[in-house]
Amino acid sequence: xxxxxxxxxxxxxxxxxxxxxxxxxxxxxxxxxxxxxxxxxxxxxxxxxxxxxxxxxxxxxxxxxxxxxxxxxxxxxxxxxxxxxxxxxxxxxxxxxxxxxxxxxxxxxxxxxxxxxxxxxxxxxxxxxxxxxxxxxxxxxxxxxxxxxxxxxxxxxxxxxxxxxxxxxxxxxxxxxxxxxxxxxxxxxxxxxxxxxxxxxxxxxxxxxxxxxxxxxxxxxxxxxxxxxxxxxxxxxxxxxxxxxxxxxxxxxxxxxxxxxxxxxxxxxxxxxxxxxxxxxxxxxxxxxxxxxxxxxxxxxxxxxxxxxxxxxxxxxxxxxxxxxxxxxxxxxxxxxxxxxxxxxxxxxxxxxxxxxxxxxxxxxxxxxxxxxxxxxxxxxxxxxxxxxx
Amino acid sequence: xxxxxxxxxxxxxxxxxxxxxxxxxxxxxxxxxxxxxxxxxxxxxxxxxxxxxxxxxxxxxxxxxxxxxxxxxxxxxxxxxxxxxxxxxxxxxxxxxxxxxxxxxxxxxxxxxxxxxxxxxxxxxxxxxxxxxxxxxxxxxxxxxxxxxxxxxxxxxxxxxxxxxxxxxxxxxxxxxxxxxxxxxxxxxxxxxxxxxxxxxxxxxxxxxxxxxxxxxxxxxxxxxxxxxxxxxxxxxxxxxxxxxxxxxxxxxxxxxxxxxxxxxxxxxxxxxxxxxxxxxxxxxxxxxxxxxxxxxxxxxxxxxxxxxxxxxxxxxxxxxxxxxxxxxxxxxxxxxxxxxxxxxxxxxxxxxxxxxxxxxxxxxxxxxxxxxxxxxxxxxxxxxxxxxx
Numbered sequence: 001x002x003x004x005x006x007x008x009x010x011x012x013x014x015x016x017x018x019x020x021x022x023x024x025x026x027x028x029x030x031x032x033x034x035x036x037x038x039x040x041x042x043x044x045x046x047x048x049x050x051x052x053x054x055x056x057x058x059x060x061x062x063x064x065x066x067x068x069x070x071x072x073x074x075x076x077x078x079x080x081x082x083x084x085x086x087x088x089x090x091x092x093x094x095x096x097x098x099x100x101x102x103x104x105x106x107x108x109x110x111x112x113x114x115x116x117x118x119x120x121x122x123x124x125x126x127x128x129x130x131x132x133x134x135x136x137x138x139x140x141x142x143x144x145x146x147x148x149x150x151x152x153x154x155x156x157x158x159x160x161x162x163x164x165x166x167x168x169x170x171x172x173x174x175x176x177x178x179x180x181x182x183x184x185x186x187x188x189x190x191x192x193x194x195x196x197x198x199x200x201x202x203x204x205x206x207x208x209x210x211x212x213x214x215x216x217x218x219x220x221x222x223x224x225x226x227x228x229x230x231x232x233x234x235x236x237x238x239x240x241x242x243x244x245x246x247x248x249x250x251x252x253x254x255x256x257x258x259x260x261x262x263x264x265x266x267x268x269x270x271x272x273x274x275x276x277x278x279x280x281x282x283x284x285x286x287x288x289x290x291x292x293x294x295x296x297x298x299x300x301x302x303x304x305x306x307x308x309x310x311x312x313x314x315x316x317x318x319x320x321x322x323x324x325x326x327x328x329x330x331x332x333x334x335x336x337x338x339x340x341x342x343x344x345x346x347x348x349x350x351x352x353x354x355x356x357x358x359x360x361x362x363x364x365x366x367x368x369x370x371x372x373x374x375x376x377x378x379x380x381x382x383x384x385x386x387x388x389x390x
Numbered sequence: 391x392x393x394x395x396x397x398x399x400x401x402x403x404x405x406x407x408x409x410x411x412x413x414x415x416x417x418x419x420x421x422x423x424x425x426x427x428x429x430x431x432x433x434x435x436x437x438x439x440x441x442x443x444x445x446x447x448x449x450x451x452x453x454x455x456x457x458x459x460x461x462x463x464x465x466x467x468x469x470x471x472x473x474x475x476x477x478x479x480x481x482x483x484x485x486x487x488x489x490x491x492x493x494x495x496x497x498x499x500x501x502x503x504x505x506x507x508x509x510x511x512x513x514x515x516x517x518x519x520x521x522x523x524x525x526x527x528x529x530x531x532x533x534x535x536x537x538x539x540x541x542x543x544x545x546x547x548x549x550x551x552x553x554x555x556x557x558x559x560x561x562x563x564x565x566x567x568x569x570x571x572x573x574x575x576x577x578x579x580x581x582x583x584x585x586x587x588x589x590x591x592x593x594x595x596x597x598x599x600x601x602x603x604x605x606x607x608x609x610x611x612x613x614x615x616x617x618x619x620x621x622x623x624x625x626x627x628x629x630x631x632x633x634x635x636x637x638x639x640x641x642x643x644x645x646x647x648x649x650x651x652x653x654x655x656x657x658x659x660x661x662x663x664x665x666x667x668x669x670x671x672x673x674x675x676x677x678x679x680x681x682x683x684x685x686x687x688x689x690x691x692x693x694x695x696x697x698x699x700x701x702x703x704x705x706x707x708x709x710x711x712x713x714x715x716x717x718x719x720x721x722x723x724x725x726x727x728x729x730x731x732x733x734x735x736x737x738x739x740x741x742x743x744x745x746x747x748x749x750x751x752x753x754x755x756x757x758x759x760x761x762x763x764x765x766x767x768x769x770x771x772x773x774x775x776x777x778x779x780x
Contacts, residue, residue: 232755244758244765265753272757281757342762343733346769347740349756354744363655365622366739367662367671368634372732375634379736 016042024049024197026217048219048257051194051207052250055187055225055241060097064158067166070181073102082106082182091179092116095169097155099126103184104138104275107147110182111276117147120171122154130334131286133301133320137336141278187241189226202228204239211263213253221257223249230266232353233285233331234293240267269332270349272342281345284332284352287322296325300358300386304378306340308370315339321348321358321382328357328390333379340372347379358386406432414439414587416607438609438647441584441597442640445577445615445631450487454548457556460571463492472496472572481569482506485559487545489516493574494528494665497537500572501666507537510561512544520724521676523691523710527726531668577631579616592618594629601653603643611647613639620656622743623675623721624683630657659722660739662732671735674722674742677712686715690748690776694768696730698760705729711738711748711772718747718780723769730762737769748776 016033022041023032031044057072059065069091071082085091094110096103099121110117119126119142125135126142126149142149153171158181161167169178189206200216202208207227209215215222224246228237248264255262272281290297301320308314317337323330333348335341351361362383368375376384406423412431413422421434447462449455459481461472475481484500486493489511500507509516509532515525516532516539532539543561548571551557559566579596590606592598597617599605605612614636618627638654645652662671680687691710698704707727713720723738725731741751752773758765766774 242758244756247765265755267755270755270757272759272762274759274761279762283755283757340733342757342759343730344736346734346754346756346767347736350737350740350744350746350751350754353754354740354746354750356740356744360744361740364736364740364743365655365657365660365673366634366736367660367673367732368632369662369664369732371664372662372669375637377736 021053021193024051024193024220026197026199026220029219046219048221050213050253050257051199051215051220051222051226052224052253053190053193053226055189057183058185058188060155060158060183060185062155062157064160064166065183067158067160067164067181069165069179070158070183072183073106074187085180086113086115089179093177093179094118094182095120095176095178095180096182096184097121097169098184098186099123099128099149100184100186101127101273102186103182104142105273106182106184107142108145108276111145111147115180118176119147119149120153120155120169120176121149121151122172124151127280129286130280130282131320133318134280134282134334134336137278137318138275138280141276145276187225189239189241191226194222194226202237202239204228204237206239208237209249211265212256212261213249213264214256221253223253230264232266232268234289238267240269242267242271268349268352270345272345274342277338278336279338279341280336281342282332282334283345283349284330285322286332286334287320290322290324290331295331297331298323298325298386298389300382300389302378302382302385304381305374306337307372308374311371313339317341317378319378319382321379321386323358323386323390326390328359328386330356330358330361330383333382344377344379358383358390362387411443411583414441414583414610416587416589416610419609436609438611440603440643440647441589441605441610441612441616442614442643443580443583443616445579447573448575448578450545450548450573450575452545452547454550454556455573457548457550457554457571459555459569460548460573462573463496464577475570476503476505479569483567483569484508484572485510485566485568485570486572486574487511487559488574488576489513489518489539490574490576491517491663492576493572494532495663496572496574497532498535498666501535501537505570508566509537509539510543510545510559510566511539511541512562514541517670519676520670520672521710523708524670524672524724524726527668527708528665528670531666535666577615579629579631581616584612584616592627592629594618594627596629598627599639601655602646602651603639603654604646611643613643620654622656622658624679628657630659632657632661658739658742660735662735664732667728668726669728669731670726671732672722672724673735673739674720675712676722676724677710680712680714680721685721687721688713688715688776688779690772690779692768692772692775694771695764696727697762698764701761703729707731707768709768709772711769711776713748713776713780716780718749718776720746720748720751720773723772734769748773748780752777 018036019033034041057074093116096119126138153173157170158166159168169176194207200208207222213221225241231238252262252264270283306315315338320334322332366377408426409423424431447464483506486509516528547560548556549558559568584597590598597612603611615631621628642652642654660673696705705728710724712722756767
């Protein structure tokens with residue numbers, strides 16, 4: 001990997017490592033940066049600025065949060081710190097607070113190391129913003145792999161046992177001995193500098209931008225986890241801090257800051273993750289989010305095989321599609337299973353984005369070979385069955 | 391599996407096993423069937439008829455073809471015969487004639503049993519109707535797995551060595567000792583009965599039907615490997631005897647014969663197969679078929695990783711997309727690689743069928759997780775690079 005300093009020399013770009021931005025002044029077009037090691041402050045001029053301040057882990061906001069055995073996982077440094085602690089202190093009981101992708105992926109990582117792993121969640125089901133059917137599949141997988149999921153456990157306090165380290169987690173339901181706590185409550189956008197600069201902050205708390213990633217100041221752009229993104233199906237700005245979205249926003253912001261005219265169409269919420277052997281993938285609206293939008297919503301759920309049942313490695317998968325009635329317009333698709341799930345979801349992502357109906361979807365010509373699919377792909381079966389519900 | 395006799399009793403359907411149809415008379419609406427065991431002939435009346443006479447393996451048409459160690463592979467019986475011969479006679483040198491999916495899949499099967507396996511092909515490259523880049527990938531895989539591919543070897547004769555069995559294959563290039571010959575030259579439609587009945591036979595030699603699977607006789611339908619299918623992008627009838635197509639045609643023919651109004655939209659040529667560890671998948675038009683249609687054709691080829699390069703199991707894949715200029719309309723997509731290929735192709739199949747442009751495709755919101763894809767999926771990268779060629 002090329003070090004930033006080399007890149008700087010090669011491209012004629014000034015790179016300030018270990019500096020933070022204290023202030024952005026849109027009126028004078030100046031930025032105050034501070035050297036984090038020397039404490040020295042500099043004022044830099046800009047013609048165009050791109051705010052890419054990212055996001056940070058959401059804090060618990062309860063006593064004991066500063067303990068050395070409480071971790072968050074946002075960047076590589078966090079991961080290294082967790083790993084070092086595991087190697088040095090050999091904790092045996094891990095408490096995970098929160099039940100999103102990071103919490104689930106880390107549950108797998110801890111469990112694979114043989115640790116006693118418990119997820120404490122204030123709600124009732126993991127990945128609660130996804131379909132209930134997916135939460136059920138995740139719960140079954142956690143149970144099968146020996147991860148305990150404790151629902152309706154809101155963290156209340158982190159108790160120490162004499163020393164600096166947390167020895168017990170207190171939740172709304174009780175007190176539990178722990179050796180390590182992972183706080184995985186999601187992220188919040190680093191929008192403070194932008195807010196203080198008077199830039200428009202959206203309803204989500206992240207920086208507002210137009211489709212060219214321009215803020216409400218004509219010379220300031222924003223991209224990545226610090227800003228909002230347009231949801232094409234909800235027709236609204238949402239906060240969806242995902243790596244591929246940030247990547248696309250960054251390109252658009254950079255191109256436009258340099259005088260270009262690029263736009264970013266936004267997202268439909270395509271996403272996939274894996275917990276143990278379960279693949280989960282989703283695109284478009286869930287049943288609930290479609291209903292919240294006031295649509296007349298139909299759903300079709302099917303259970304199918306990832307490939308022809310007689311082929312080695314065939315695994316069951318669940319698929320739920322969400323569509324508008326009576327038009328049949330596909331609004332979303334949601335899948336869970338142990339094989340052949342994640343790579344299938346983009347087929348539905350294209351269908352949702354091209355505003356395809358379930359009628360048209362049911363007539364698609366898909367590739368078939370027994371080791372990859374059934375003659376009627378699960379997507380075709382779901383679409384065909386949905387026709388009866390229009 | 392339920393036996394046909396049971397099905398018959400349950401549904402009140404007459405099933406004639408081990409019978410063949412000798413004649414179909416559309417004028418009198420009668421069918422002559424012959425009991426293959428007893429030799430007895432029966433005349434049956436019909437109100438509506440569905441011709442589902444399938445296809446048969448194409449014959450070599452050279453001397454020696456009737457030998458007991460020459461095999462074709464069309465149905466389960468063929469496969470059992472090959473297997474029995476392998477088990478009983480223990481041949482060591484196998485000659486495969488033809489280089490389509492069956493030839494390739496059987497090359498793998500023979501090689502996995504440790505046999506010395508050679509593909510003899512009159513043309514220059516395997517799967518020659520697909521993109522040259524795919525043929526190259528297949529060739530590399532064959533070589534890696536120890537299957538010899540001999541190009542421009544047209545079979546001329548099959549020589550016996552005293553007994554009934556073929557002992558040598560003579561091609562346009564020379565004479566080769568063999569213990570078993572697999573003739574895999576594709577299939578021809580069983581259209582004779584339909585032809586004799588005066589039904590319209592298409593340019594391809596298969597039975598012509600309309601989108602309701604109706605022949606040119608108002609009471610006779612046809613479905614499956616005996617008939618043609620509409621190619622949506624070529625806007626022409628083609629012969630594409632594939633299992634999933636037959637399945638869909640059969641449903642439409644059956645529904646309409648019973649008074650329904652179903653239609654089958656046809657195909658775009660979506661197809662996948664696997665040879666050893668190489669997955670191949672294709673949809674829509676190849677570069678050559680698009681040029682043959684007189685279109686102004688652009689192509690974009692990329693090499694990418696099946697998932698983020700640092701993830702275990704990441705494998706290179708090749709993707710070629712074919713599009714129309716200057717509109718950017720996506721015409722086809724073609725992939726080969728050792729991981730994550732076949733399940734990706736239907737994403738392009740939906741894009742082709744929804745007449746998406748590469749401009750729109752490059753802006754799709756796809757699901758991303760490092761174990762399944764890169765932040766920019768290979769399809770997005772190809773589409774974005776294609777923009778420069780419009």
